[in-house]
Amino acid sequence: MTEKHDDKHQPQAEGKTKPQTEGKAVHGADDEQLRVNKIENGIVLDHLPPGSALKVLDALGVTAEFPGTVSILMKSPSSRHGLKDLVKIEGKALGKTELDRAALLAPHSTVNVIKGFKVVEKYRVSVADEVKDVVRCPNNKCVTNAEGKSIFRVEERNPLKLRCAYCERLYHAAELASPAHAQG
Ligand SMILES: [Zn+2]
Secondary structure: OOOOOOHHHOOOOOOOOOOOOOOOOOOOHHHHHHHOOOOOOEEEEEEEOOOOHHHHHHHOOOOOOOOOOEEEEEEEEOOOOOEEEEEEEEOOOOOHHHHHHHHHHOOOOEEEEEEOOEEEEEEEOOOOOEEEOOEOOOOOOOHHHHHOOOEEEEEEEOOEEEEEOOOOOEEEHHHHHOHHHEOO
16 A cells, blocks of 8 residues: 655645535435436436446437436446446437347346336346347448448357358447447
């Protein structure tokens, strides 16, 4: 363990104190509210791999222009295993293609559909053995890009790797799910 020893030589900002409210701990119900807002209608994606939330939002097409409230919790302790990310998206319905794309990044995540502050539907995402017309092939010369179609077959599950059925290149799932390769 090492520590810096120059503390006593640090210049002190005399006569300029911080406002008392800044950095003050908040207790009670507000605490929970500060961490994640409850949403009325929308979706909650839970059990995302730690650090994946921003990429998942990209894959879902949720950008800065998205009008709804988006809450992101990254690297939160999970009851299931280790750390997890979680995103709450107000006013968002998920299409199958968006879900399939997100599943490539977060194959073990859970989707909660919220209506009137209640969970009305809950399911695990899944990656089918064949992923069709969900993402573009990153190979620019691949014939599928001109046709606007694609088929990838799962070759490995852990980590998730898929092979293009046409040019036969093998990709990590995360490479396919990046927005530059999103289809539609
Ligand atoms: Zn290809």
